[in-house]
Amino acid sequence: xxxxxxxxxxxxxxxxxxxxxxxxxxxxxxxxxxxxxxxxxxxxxxxxxxxxxxxxxxxxxxxxxxxxxxxxxxxxxxxxxxxxxxxxxxxxxxxxxxxxxxxxxxxxxxxxxxxxxxxxxxxxxxxxxxxxxxxxxxx
Amino acid sequence: xxxxxxxxxxxxxxxxxxxxxxxxxxxxxxxxxxxxxxxxxxxxxxxxxxxxxxxxxxxxxxxxxxxxxxxxxxxxxxxxxxxxxxxxxxxxxxxxxxxxxxxxxxxxxxxxxxxxxxxxxxxxxxxxxxxxxxxxxxx
Amino acid sequence: xxxxxxxxxxxxxxxxxxxxxxxxxxxxxxxxxxxxxxxxxxxxxxxxxxxxxxxxxxxxxxxxxxxxxxxxxxxxxxxxxxxxxxxxxxxxxxxxxxxxxxxxxxxxx
Amino acid sequence: xxxxxxxxxxxxxxxxxxxxxxxxxxxxxxxxxxxxxxxxxxxxxxxxxxxxxxxxxxxxxxxxxxxxxxxxxxxxxxxxxxxxxxxxxxxxxxxxxxxxxxxxxxxxx
Ligand SMILES: Nc1ncnc2c1ncn2[C@@H]1O[C@H](COP(=O)(O)OP(=O)(O)O)[C@@H](O)[C@H]1O
Ligand SMILES: Nc1ncnc2c1ncn2[C@@H]1O[C@H](COP(=O)(O)OP(=O)(O)O)[C@@H](O)[C@H]1O
Numbered sequence: 001x002x003x004x005x006x007x008x009x010x011x012x013x014x015x016x017x018x019x020x021x022x023x024x025x026x027x028x029x030x031x032x033x034x035x036x037x038x039x040x041x042x043x044x045x046x047x048x049x050x051x052x053x054x055x056x057x058x059x060x061x062x063x064x065x066x067x068x069x070x071x072x073x074x075x076x077x078x079x080x081x082x083x084x085x086x087x088x089x090x091x092x093x094x095x096x097x098x099x100x101x102x103x104x105x106x107x108x109x110x111x112x113x114x115x116x117x118x119x120x121x122x123x124x125x126x127x128x129x130x131x132x133x134x135x136x137x138x139x
Numbered sequence: 140x141x142x143x144x145x146x147x148x149x150x151x152x153x154x155x156x157x158x159x160x161x162x163x164x165x166x167x168x169x170x171x172x173x174x175x176x177x178x179x180x181x182x183x184x185x186x187x188x189x190x191x192x193x194x195x196x197x198x199x200x201x202x203x204x205x206x207x208x209x210x211x212x213x214x215x216x217x218x219x220x221x222x223x224x225x226x227x228x229x230x231x232x233x234x235x236x237x238x239x240x241x242x243x244x245x246x247x248x249x250x251x252x253x254x255x256x257x258x259x260x261x262x263x264x265x266x267x268x269x270x271x272x273x274x275x276x277x278x
Numbered sequence: 279x280x281x282x283x284x285x286x287x288x289x290x291x292x293x294x295x296x297x298x299x300x301x302x303x304x305x306x307x308x309x310x311x312x313x314x315x316x317x318x319x320x321x322x323x324x325x326x327x328x329x330x331x332x333x334x335x336x337x338x339x340x341x342x343x344x345x346x347x348x349x350x351x352x353x354x355x356x357x358x359x360x361x362x363x364x365x366x367x368x369x370x371x372x373x374x375x376x377x378x379x380x381x382x383x384x385x386x387x
Numbered sequence: 388x389x390x391x392x393x394x395x396x397x398x399x400x401x402x403x404x405x406x407x408x409x410x411x412x413x414x415x416x417x418x419x420x421x422x423x424x425x426x427x428x429x430x431x432x433x434x435x436x437x438x439x440x441x442x443x444x445x446x447x448x449x450x451x452x453x454x455x456x457x458x459x460x461x462x463x464x465x466x467x468x469x470x471x472x473x474x475x476x477x478x479x480x481x482x483x484x485x486x487x488x489x490x491x492x493x494x495x496x
C-alpha cells in the first residue's frame with residue numbers, strides 16, 4: 001500500500017513551513033515510518049526545497065512567483081519526495097558537493113541533504129527541474 | 140612562438156586588480172592579439188577568478204588565505220588561462236549554466252565567462268581545482 | 279516558524295531560546311539576537327535548543343555566525359539540550375566538535 | 388580599482404561616474420552611491436561609464452540593484468558613454484534592453 005500527498009507551493013521561505021506541515025501530515029497517515037527515517041527524510045527535503053527557494057531568489061531577484069509541485073510518497077520500501085519547478089536549470093553537480101569547513105556560515109545545504117538520505121537526484125527535463133529525494137526505510 | 144606569464148595570487152577581491160595588471164602586461168608582451176580577443180579573454184578570466192574568490196569565501200568563511208596559481212599563455216592559435224587552487228571541489232556543472240533574468244542582481248558570472256570565450260573548463264584533479272579559459276584568436 | 283526568546287542570567291550569561299523550527303525563516307533573527315547580546319556586553323551565550331523542534335543548514339549557519347561574533351568579543355557560544363534531530367544534524371555536518379552540546383543551560387559555562 | 392564620483396546637475400539628475408575598473412571591488416560602493424542619491428530625493432540617475440575601463444558581472448549586478456532602487460522611488464537609472472567592453476558585456480548578458488546606453492550624460496533624461 002502506498003500513500004501519496006501532493007501540493008503546489010511557492011518558492012519562498014515561508015513555504016518551508018507549509019512543506020514541513022505536509023511532512024507531519026504524511027507521518028500521521030503513515031505511522032509505521034521509523035523516527036530515524038522521518039528525521040533524515042525531512043532534513044533532506046527541507047534542504048532541497050530551501051535550495052530551490054534560495055537559488056530562485058538569487059537567479060531572478062524579482063518577487064518569488066515560482067511554483068514548486070511537491071509529491072511525497074511512502075511505500076513499504078521507501079519514502080520519496082519529488083519537487084518540480086519551472087525555473088532556470090540548476091547548474092549544480094550533486095556528485096561533487098562536499099561539506100564546507102567548520103567556520104563557514106553557509107554552503108552546507110546540499111551536502112547535508114546528500115549525507116542524510118540514500119539518494120538525491122537532480123534532472124533537467126525540458127523546461128522543468130526535477131529534484132528527487134529517496135530515503136529507504138530502515139527497521 | 141609562445142609567451143607564458145605566471146603568478147600566484149590570493150583568493151581575495153583585491154587580487155582581481157593584480158590579475159588584470161597581469162593581463163595588461165601580457166598584451167604588452169603580445170601586441171599582436173586583437174582587441175576583441177583581449178576583451179573577451181579578460182572578461183572570462185576575471186569572472187572565473189571572481190568565482191573562485193567568492194566561492195572560497197562562501198565555503199570557508201575564514202580569512203582568505205587560499206592561493207590561486209595563474210598561468211597565462213599566448214600562441215599563434217589561442218590565448219589561454221589556467222587557474223589552479225587547492226580548495227574544496229566546485230560542485231558546478233558548467234554545461235548547464237544559463238544567464239539569469241534581467242532583474243537579477245547576481246548569478247551572471249559563470250554564464251558571462253562561458254558566453255565570452257570559446258571554452259571554459261573545470262576539472263577536479265586529486266586535491267586541486269583546475270579552471271581553463273580558452274580563447275581562439277580571431278583575425 | 280521559530281520564536282526567539284532572549285534573557286540574561288544572574289551570572290551575566292546570555293540565553294537564547296529558539297522555539298519551534300529553526301530554518302531559513304528564523305535564521306537571521308537568531309544571529310541578530312546573539313549579535314545584540316554581544317553588542318550589549320554579553321559575549322558568553324548559550325543557545326538553548328530544548329524547544330527547537332527542527333534545525334536546518336540555515337539554522338546551523340546562524341549558530342556559527344553567532345559563535346564567531348561571541349569569540350571576536352572574547353566570549354563563546356555554546357548549545358544546550360539538543361534534541362535527537364539537532365544531534366544528528368551536527369554529526370552529519372561535522373559541527374559536533376565546534377558546537378559540543380551540553381545537557382543543561384547551567385552547565386554550558 | 389574604481390573610484391566613484393557623484394554629483395547632481397542643475398536639473399536634479401544624479402550623475403555617478405565610476406573611474407577605472409568596475410569589478411567585485413567597486414560594485415558595492417556603486418550601489419551605495421545610487422542608494423544614497425535616491426535616499427536624498429534624487430531618483431533619476433545617470434551612470435556615466437565614459438571613464439569605466441572595465442566592467443564585470445558584479446558591476447552589472449550593482450547597476451541592476453541601483454536601477455531597481457531608482458524605479459522603486461519613481462525614477463530611473465540610465466547609463467551613458469559606454470566603452471566597447473561595456474557594450475559587449477551588456478549584449479552577452481542580455482541587459483542591453485533594460486540598460487540602453489545613451490551617447491552623452493545630457494541625453495540620458
Ligand atoms: N559559482 C559556483 N562555483 C562553484 N561551485 C559552486 C558555485 N555555486 C555553488 N557551488 C557549489 O554548490 C554548493 C552550494 O550549495 P548549497 O549547499 O545550497 O549552499 P548555500 O547554502 O550557500 O546556498 C557547494 O557545494 C558549491 O561547491
Ligand atoms: N545551490 C545551488 N543550486 C543550484 N544551482 C546552483 C547553486 N549554486 C549555484 N548554482 C548555479 O551556479 C551558477 C551561479 O554561479 P555564478 O554565475 O558564479 O553566480 P554568482 O555570481 O551569484 O556567484 C548558476 O548558474 C546556478 O545555476
